[in-house]
Amino acid sequence: MKFTPTLLSAALVAALGAAGAQAATLRIANQGDALSLDPHSLNESLQISVNENVYESLTTRGKTYKIEPQLATSWKQTAPTVWHFDLRKGVQFHDGTPFTADDVIFSYERAKSDGSDMKSYVGIIKEIKKINDHSIDIITNSPFPILPELFTHFNIMSKKWCETNQATRPVDRRKGIENAASFRANGTGPYRVRERQPNVRTTFVRNGNYWGKIDGNVDEVIFNVIGNDATRVAALVSGEIDVMEPVPVQDVERIKADPKLKVLQGPELRVIFLGMDQKRDELLFSNVKGKNPFKDKRVRQAFYQAIDIDGIKRAVMRGASTPIALMFPPEVNGFAPDLAKRLPFDPEASKKLLADAGYPQGFEVTMNCPNDRYVNDGAICQAVAANLARVGVKIKLEVETKGTYFPKILRRDTSFYMLGWTASTVDAHNVLYPIMSTPGDGGRGQFNLGAYSNARVDELTNLIASETDQKKRNEMIREAVKIHQDDIGHIPLHQQALNWGAKKNIELVQWPDNGMVWKYITVK
Template sequence: MTFQRKLAVALACSALSATALVASAQTIRVANQGDALSMDPHSLNESLQLSVTGNVYEPLVGRNKDLSLAPALATAWTQTSPTVWRFELRKGVQFHDGTPFTADDVLFSLARTQVEGSDMKSYTNDFKEVRKINDHAIEIETKSPYPILPDVLTLVYMMSKKWCETNQAATPVDRRKGIENAASFRANGTGPFRVRERQPNVRTVFTRNGNYWGKVESNATEVIYTPIGNDATRVAALLSGEVDVMEPVPVQDIERVNGSARTRAVTGPELRTVFLGMDQKRDELLYSNVKGKNPFKDKRVRQAFYQAIDIEGIRKNVMRGASNPTALMVGPGINGFQADMKRLPYDPEAAKKLLAEAGYPNGFEVSLNCPNDRYVNDARICQSVAANLARINVKINLVAETKGTYFPKVLRRDTSFYMLGWSPATYDSHNALNALMACVDDKGAGQFNLGAYCNPRVDELTKKIQSETDKDRRNAMIREAFEVHAADVGHIPLHQQALAWGVSRKVKLVQLADNFMPFKWMSISQ
């Protein structure tokens, strides 16, 4: 046999071996329009961030496929008094570096959510004390009765005290200030997947945790996560087989994805509500041609903006029917949703009259901040809002940008008028009331109330709702809080968007209504 022939055979054998290894590796390639901004699970309270890091880190209380509560790092929890909950911790769990998980990590993690730089304060702002009972039991005492505490904890992930302190990451860094630390790029959780490689905005590679304590309904040994911001490029990557799962599928491409023999669109309702917020605190808006006063402090101006927005036009022309216009800051599927509450009518003429009554007969100019890679058709929705408001002589300077720069900007309240989406992590209205509508304090209440809307009655009701155990009384208070907020036009709710994931027909997965994507429930066939 000639040298060339031997070389060819060797290369062929090598190629076959490599192919066999790739086939056995069971890699799943996932694409999204955006990236997680950090690997630190306490640095940003944003669902994509928490979905991605939730494959690496875990909470005390998790969720089943039907979103009911499930034991995670806690095997059981009991309310021993109206203000005290006891959690029994899972034994034999290790962090990815081999360090045992104990009560000390829980105390450290819960304290970490409350320090400067944490974006998770609204989940733990009512904690009075967290006590270690022994290495595998803790108690949480709250300032007032907190019957939904286990639900609140489902997105509060546990970190290793030892790892954080060793790597100078004992506190989360503030994404609003653009600061990073070791936890921003590396991760050490207890979850079913580890971070092997992290290239922000390029790709993140996850590998299976061989020492995972729980059952993993997946044959994936590797998941490659790639952000692809361009809709057409993302769809093309799915159709060509370059990626196996991607989201979101643009509404105009759902039929095309379903028409391919290789792919399908998995659709369903989402719990997220998309809305607009307005700066109601500053005496003068940062980004407006109105000087010496703030138009948004006048309810008539806020109502004019609301009634100038053609939400049915957005549903039909921008969302192509894949949205559900809403009058509330929460949607169907959230406890406390009020199905009979109606939006203010679309009425540009009434809006013009309200502006004139408020002293702006010729309108005014203001900037609108929007992401262009976070929600379904987010930038196009904002373009439609701008066109609608132009009809009442309001000139919108649209600032649409990637969420990597958008979120740090609006979260430091460097905005006058903004878009945001919110999925209550507890599947309960109290979450939205506490995070979005409560008066802002330094403990975490109103942490995402970026326009600083404040009504003492809503605040009073929010605190009572947290403690109330009688379902009928609680729902009556939720309704009143929503009615007060709606009467104030505290925010402008738009719609709940629909989920649309593009999936290879080789892939089996579970689509959750909160748009989280657990890799442990994802498998691929060859």
């Protein structure tokens, strides 16, 4: 599976010819919902994908996934730690309030505040200075050459609206706290929210005052939540919906064979992996008392080598995955091909490692997994549990909807868990900083939920952020990745594939981060 950031394949990007097309309603179905309309509350790709049709960022990605201006019209680095951004004039939020530099500064303060899940996007910022209403200087803590790429998910909210609606701080998914931004939205984007029924459906309508061009002809989007795979497929086949995501891997060929339907496929930038609590002196959820087995590399390696990843690809994913040894795929800058070989599946080696670590009979531990977030996530975890049982590890599997799963693991209320991550900047730093670094300020290690820690990885991550020489930078990325790999800091499983189903009269762009941009969609 191969993705080229500068040009998506013809199978992924259909030519859009919406000129003169009549306005249309688009009915989408997904296995889960965007858990909140608050763009700073959860760094989860479905929520980001839905909300970014309503809210906008300073920069964005175009049809070919290349970086483009959005609420900023231009930017330049004026000093090693200073970026100057010119902001777009004449933009209004959905309530008619003009967009200005004050909204950018407010959104920065909001995104870095307690409860925000987007700290890693703004943690490198020291200060934003207002030059005038449509011009700002962003000062970073150290040189950061990929800043514009990082800002594609730094969504801007209205300062006035948030203050009026007591939503100046983001919804904290860890504490279950909600506010007006959970259920209502006021962005600058091409679509606005008309009706919100959480976990059922949300209806969006075109923003008649949108500042930009809308290439497609979709006037209304009805986003439906259909958790059951068979029901979701049946809705597409019967014509009740127009687009569905994801297509269950077992139904891909069936939908391809239907003359009225099509499947859009491609590699996703997401890697699915397992994490382990490596910080606590005693695991929260295990029968081992007085110590933490996961602090021992031999135990982590035993878990890794007990997992039959090729069997999961064959039986669970039906070929729609690529087993992987690193925490990001080949399409991401910094990928080291010489490190791309996984440790071998070897149950006997796993048993010996466990015995050497003092667990000849294995032990018990709870594993937390979602069942409506990633492709076949619950089934993958069941397969992992079965694999581990063969080497004496008894897994108590807790599988639940992402609505309760994410708050739990984001509180680090877990001993062993599944997570997926997409490098939204298409650069390794966007994995090193939030996933592989020691948890700290500014979003560092915010999603390193097992608190893996290596001082050299932290040091290299800082150096990588500032290095402009690509050769030196890639050498440092390789070193950091090798250390993490040797430590078994996490257990990478696979790169999952994208499978969207649609009627043949629907033309749409499939981004490799699984983003679906409604303004690009045409219903013929």
